[in-house]
Amino acid sequence: MGTSKVSFVIVQLFAFFTWHAIAQEYVRMASNTNAAEAMQFLREYDREASGMCYRVTMSQWRFVTNITEYNRRRMLEELALNSKFERLSWRKAAAYDATRVSDVQSRRQLVKIVQGSRAALPEDKFNEIQQIITEMKEIYNAAKICPYGQKPYDSHLQRDSPFYPQSRQEPYDQTRSHTQDIYQPFGPGFPHETPENSNYCDMQLDPEISRILAHSRIESELVYVWKSFREQTGPKMKNRFMRYVQLANQAAVSTGYSDAGDQMRASYEDPSFRASLEEIYNQVAPLYKQLFTYVRRKLIQRYGERVVRPDGPIPAHLLGNMWAQNWKSIMDLVMPFPQAPNIDVTSEMLRQGFTPLRMFQMAEEFYTSMGMKPAPPEFWRGSMLARPAERSVQCTASAWDFCNRIDYRIKQCTEVTMQDLVSTHHEMAHIQYYLQYAEQPQLFRDGANPAFHEAVANAVTLSVYNIQHLQRVGLYNNRTHDPYQVSMNFLMTMALEKVAYLPFAFMVDQWRWSVFEDGVQNMNSRWWQMKLRFQGVIPPMQRTEADFDPGSKYHVISDQEYIKYFLGTVLEFQLYEQLCQAAGQAGHLHECDVYRSRDAGRLLSEIMQPGASKTASEIIRTMTRGRTNRISPESLVRYFRPLELWLRVQNRDEPLIGWSSNYQDIGLFAPQRGHGIKATYSMVLLVLSMMQFLFL
Incomplete structure (x- = not known):
């Protein structure tokens, strides 16, 4: 063991015993x-x-x-x-x-x-960790890059406003709708134009960089924006993040936890939480591998084997998203039946003269048709349902509870599109949740655990975004194409958004917890090791510990847990199936619509009304009528079963379902600690750890 490693262990032991003593003091305080x-x-x-x-x-x-x-x-x-x-x-x-x-x-x-608090820290350290988080958010919000192929002094792009905000939301089905999350992108350094970047390189993550990653099919351009954004984020935050880890751990130990990851997991009230997560992931991994294998073949057809190896992982910049977490933007490359349409009723909405107000009234009627509560008058008076012309606003769709049992609002720069119609129903589900648990004490006005709010809202959108519902409300009437082909295209769209997201949503906090537990050494190589193991993606170029690529993900540097998105995505399908059963729906799960079902509405109200006054296991037992008290991925797998069968046929000639890793893949991010036997041994261990995943 090297001297630096020995020193680190000594420091960690000293910190542990010091803060263990403090924790005992707080126990005595009680x-x-x-x-x-x-x-x-x-x-x-x-x-x-x-x-x-x-x-x-x-x-x-x-x-x-x-x-x-x-x-x-x-x-x-x-x-x-x-x-x-x-x-x-x-x-x-x-x-x-x-x-x-x-x-x-x-x-x-x-x-x-x-x-859940860090208030156990002394005041100076409590203020310090808040300041560090604020500074990391400032760096993230201010990140800008030059246009591809354009030198900084040639840039002529300008922003409309010096306060133009960036959207930090996940895809609409993962929007952070709790008010404590929505505020986080804004801190003392909310991005202003500065002399060094206001007249030159001005491309931000949203919308310019995200648009390029979604729509460009020029591989060199994708590499450029992928790399450039990371250069403007991670390296500038690494030292701050290391100090944040130290302070977060001190706060957790002071409160009686082993580390900050342990404190984060406490809100799930499950002593076997990590084992439960592994079990859920292993159940969805086969479906993900089938999707991965099919998508890889299509990417090879577009970019060639020079860029994507036929049995290997996929380079992260090719999947249409900065973090390879959502693949729906490459639907044009992987659509099962290009001659059949993808479901998009935007043109029909425009033809019928939809407005943002009509979209929200339609969403409200969805819930009242199920016997649930209408939005109060304060909602219609106070909400911002469209972009105002006279002032600068932050447009990320979000639902707001003003904590007085009266005032609930939505902020959304609504446009007349199908995606915004679905998002509108999603945000109105949060409002319905607020209304249902309004009589609970303040501490219980929340979901049963951090995954519940998004899961409930997304379960409703599964009913809204399907062919049957769109037909019932008069927005879809395409009878000219094969229903099977239309259905496969629809399920592929959903899989690129939901199934592709699962391994990313799983690995972010696996990485974060490992940093809290094991220290800040090799943070970047561990990040890519997990991305390779769970997602099957690799960086498009060499990465080192100086890069700190986790810093390119907002949730990591803004101190927001992420495992709730993994569990929420699984739970939404479980809840959706229970609503469908209550509504008496039969047939394929992806064709179920609970609109106008009073029985489904009663079940949804039963789930919402307790808020956080009951544990998640109690709510799930109510939801499943006593059959289980655990989050289960069986409904998700059932929803995508028709697509999985189709994928298995498409992949029947593939030599490998999933991916294999070689020395070149791991060499892109493995820490270089020297040469010879020691370096070779480290590389072998990494290769073996990657190979283990193939047999899960």
Whole structure:
């Protein structure tokens, strides 16, 4: 073991024992056994937290719907007050011995206040970690590159506004709709134009870079934008991220967890959480491999074997997305039946004179047809449903709960397109969730676990985005093409968005947890090792530890957990199937529509009303009528079974379903620690670890 490694171990051991002692001190602090006082504290907390939440939410709403320096300063002032309130509340809650509180719901509230906070840190370090996260977000938001083939001094691109914001949302089915997530891209350094970049290189991730990755089929251009964006993000954040890891771990240990990953996982209330995740992933991996193999062959037809090896991984820049997490943009290359249409009713919506308001009224009627609640008058008065002409706004679609049981809003720069119609139903599902659990205490006004809100909203969109529903509402009436071919094209579109996303959504936090557990050595090589193992993708060029490619993903540097997207994608299909069964639907799962089903509406209300007052396992047991209390991928696999059968036929002559790795693949990112036997041994271990995945 080298000297540097020994030093690191000593430092880690010292930190562990130091913070273990602090954690024991906090356990001793929980010495107040007066249950009546604890109950009174919770009543006061509910009132004060609701008021604070309203003030912060309103300040952030004013900023993102009217981006000015004044509104930004007001928002930051409220956020600073909220941080102080969080620290004070944590200390009060930590002083009570929750085991002495007989009421289960009250105990649950006390635990929720304590377990997810970093307020156990001393004030200077608490402020430091907040500042580090803010600085990393500033760097990310300010990242700009030059146009392909254009020198910096030739650039003439300009932004419409110096405050033009970037969209940070996942694809519409993974939008961050909780208000605490939506605010995160905005901090003290919300991107302003600066002298060194305002007149020259001005291409940002959204929309310019994302558009190139989605639509360009010039391999050298794709390599250029892929590489350039990473040069403007990761290397500038690496040192800050390393300090963030140290502080996050200290906060977690102070709160009684082994590390920050352990603290993140606590909200899922599952002692075997990591094993459950592995089990779920192994069940969906065969479907992913079939899709991967088919897509690889189509990419070879477009780019050649010089770029994509017939039995190897896929270079990450070819899949239509900055992180290879969503492949729907390459549908033109992989469409099963090019002569049959892909489902897009945008032209019919325009022909019928749809407006943004009509789209939201249609979405509201979807829920009221199931016997659920209409949107309150405050929603229609306060929401921003279309882009205003007179001011700069942030357009990421999001649903907002103002924490006062009255005011709920949506912010969306709606255009008359099918994608925005689906997104509208998605965001209205969040509003319906808020309405259903409105009577819960503030701490319980959320999903049963972090995956639930998105899962519920996406389950509804599975019913909206299918041929049967679009026919029922008079938007699709194409009888001229083979229904089977249309169905396969539709399922391929969904698979490129949902199935292709699963391994990425799985590996992001696997990597993050490994950093919290094992330290910050070789962070970049571990990132690519996991991407190769789970996604089957490799970088298009050599990567080193100086690159820090995880820093190109916003959720990583903004301190937002990601495993909820993996579980949410699986859970949405499980919930969707239960709604379909309640509605009495038969036939292929992807053809089910629960529109106008009161029985499906009752089940959905039962799932939503408890909010976070019950555990996820309790909600799932209710959802499945007692058959299971676990998230299961069986419904997802069933939904895509017709496509999987088709893929198996297409792949029957392939020598390998999945991918194999060789020394060249791993050499693109493996750490170079020297030459000779030691380096060779490290490479062999990496190759063996990659080969293990082939036999899962």
